[in-house]
Amino acid sequence: MQEDIDLSIDHVGLAIEHLESGRAAFARLGFTLSPRSDHSGSPGPGMPVIPWGSGNHCAMFETGYFELIGLVDAAKFSNVKALLAQYQxxxxxxxxxxxxxxxxxxxxSRGVLADPPRALERDAPFGPDNGETRRARFANVYLDTKANAEARFIVIEHRTPDVLWQPHLLSHENGARALSAVYFVADDAASLQARLLRVAGATASADGRELVLPGGGAFRPCAPDAxxxxxxFECDAVPQRVAAAQIKVDSxxxxxxxxxxxxxxxxxxxxxxxxxxxxWVGPADACGTFLQFVA
Structure with a gap:
């Protein structure tokens, strides 16, 4: 079925050294955040699921979500370590x-380098009073990081979406409703655009400034000066990275x-x-990144 492979923006993940400080910062911005959930997963294709050393809080939207991910046990395996070694x-x-x-x-078939799907699981508090614990299960395809240095790209199949998109988590003081676009920065913006088109199966706007994903959402590739x-905000040129997330709000x-x-x-x-x-909210208030809010 075509909907099995039509990709949409699912979530972005902000790596933060101190997970609790990130939770407090995003609560101040008006987001309702899920209780902390610790990760388990397969370190590689075909390997068993084991406890990882990372955990997260998520701001769940009607469409997509925003993940705060950080270390909770530095002695255990976690993809977060390599991310934080680059930047928060x-x-x-x-x-x-x-x-x-x-x-x-x-x-x-599109020539995108990626690992075969691997299992990822985590326990998540469930219910308005967090009185239950349910297992959230995913199948993740990790794209090659050398070929796509701007981001840690994942293609994700949600096998238990009801565990994440709980009704009481979808209401936010700031009126957030959807993760609608992601900004990328690279020195060679034309090459970045070509790779993003291939990765996402997206369609470029007439001027090439926006790439629309077939399942929903958009990528916005930029050169650092652009x-x-x-x-x-006054700032030096942002280096190659995921530069900002756009979030749709009620007002x-x-x-x-x-x-x-x-x-x-x-x-x-x-x-x-x-x-x-x-x-726009800048890095000082958003834990090292830019957030753009639109209505």
Missing amino acids: GLHIVALRCGNADRAFEALQ FARLIP LDRLRALLDARGVDARLAPDPITSAPSV
Whole structure:
């Protein structure tokens, strides 16, 4: 079935050294976060599932989610260690599929280097009072990091979506509803665009500034100087990386009132694609990354 391989933006993952400080920072931004969940997984294809040394909190949206991921036991295996050795900030870009095996075959047919699907599991508190614990299960296809240095790309099949998308977790003080776009920065933006098109099976806009995924969501590749011009913060050129996440909210006015009341440095700027108003929050308040909010 085509929906098994049509990819959409599933989530982004922000690697943070101190998970609790990240939880507090994003709660201040008005996100409802899931209780901490510790990871278990397969260290490699065909290997058994074992406890990992990382855990997370997630802000779940009607469409997609935002993951805060950090170390909870440095003695155990975890992909997070390598991410934090580079920088604290956005690293993981996960694309949702209906079937990991079929999606892996589709990636191979497009010449995308990736490992075969491997199992990942974690226990998650369940219910409005967190009175139960249920097992969340996934099948993940990890793309080759040497060929895609900007991000830790994952193609993910959710085998227990009800464990993650719990109704009480979908309501946020800031009105967040969807993870709608991801910004990437690379010195060679044209090469980045070509690879993102191939990875996601996306369609480029007429001017090439936005790549629309077949299942939903968009990628926005930029050169470092171009990204620096579109954000309303003074900063040096952002190096090659996942530069920002765009989150759709109910109301920018209500969002700004909330952030102003909490002393968050939130700044207005037109969206570079639509020219509609948007609100940006910088690395000082968002644990090393940029967040763009649109309505």
